[in-house]
Amino acid sequence: MTIFSRSRIAILTTVACLGLISAPAHADLEKIRKAGVLSVAVYDDYAPFSKKGGAGIDMDLAAALAEKLGLKLSLLPFPAGENLGDDLRNMVWKGHYLGYGPADVMLHVPVDPLLMNQTPQVTIFAPYHVDSVRLVRNIASVPQFNGMPSMAGKKIGVEKISISAMVLLGEENGRYRDDVKIYPTGVDALEKLKAGELDGVLASRSEIESVLRDDPRFEMREVAFQRLPRKGWVAGLAVRKDNAELASALNTAMGELFASGEMIKIFAKYGVQIVKP
Incomplete structure (x- = not known):
């Protein structure tokens, strides 16, 4: 790890x-x-x-x-x-x-x-x-974003054994658990997002920026989780x-x-x- x-x-x-x-x-x-x-x-x-x-x-x-x-x-x-x-x-x-x-x-x-x-x-x-942790989404599959409820029922990639996986799997008593797809690294998840296999990814801002490099098909947003330090x-x-x-x-x-x-x-x-x- x-x-x-x-x-x-x-x-x-x-x-x-x-x-x-x-x-x-x-x-x-x-x-x-x-x-x-x-x-x-x-x-x-x-x-x-x-x-x-x-x-x-x-x-x-x-x-x-x-x-x-x-x-x-x-x-x-x-x-x-x-x-x-x-x-x-x-x-x-x-x-x-x-x-x-x-x-x-x-x-x-x-x-x-x-x-x-x-x-x-x-x-x-x-x-x-x-x-910090950020959510990046495919604008085509999730055109409107009003917080995590907008991602309900969507495929969200996270890295295994990560803070992103921990907070997402536990959020709202496991509301998004069935939507989560686990990958070896955050970069792997982001590559799947680019390939159209995911609707969003929760990863570090640095990972997201390095992989997507301002690709207009995707939007990165800050999201609030109860167990995630916002700073x-x-x-x-x-x-x-x-x-x-x-x-x-x-x-x-x-x-x-x-x-x-x-x-x-x-x-x-x-x-x-x-x-x-």
Whole structure:
């Protein structure tokens, strides 16, 4: 499973507490500069931010950060664990028991107070994008939209084990349960929508924008669900707590990327409009 669009939003209730376990020696900024390489952890299957064997927003952002610091990039794609606590332990402050990690910095970490309190071994900072759940519909099959009741009896695609699936299946005591079609990823569901096999899809705004790219046949709308945070979630960076100098350098680099407009261009390359926190 991957982040945010799947179990990652559940950090508000499901992040596991991490014990204070001693960690191996870390690479501070001076050591990183001497080595000449910035190691960046990204999820290996989270389109449009990263993709196995491909490209993505976070992959391009990692390259831009390494360049700002005058370093070569070493990408460390990894599969998501059961929760964000696992991912931060494996990729930021300790390393995986299989022998890979930790990286110098991890991208697309929720800037969330609960997660920060649960993982005192890391610093989470530099928020760079706000994402949220949206409904996109086929205008031809659903010409009028007045909230979720307009989708009753229509085929609605969602990603398995996702916040979208959870809220839709439970909405109004399961009113839409028979209308829901489950797909491996939100992107898969959106491709089925494009092919005319669905009437709508509930997915992250970034996924919708990256797949449909302003296709006039479809309209994206905000929808309200009782169990869905309307403000969405914020993505940022994470480093080991004792890597304050690295965090400062990366924070400065992120500011420069925003100021120059390069961050907007990175997102636009994948059809996504950046929403700055």
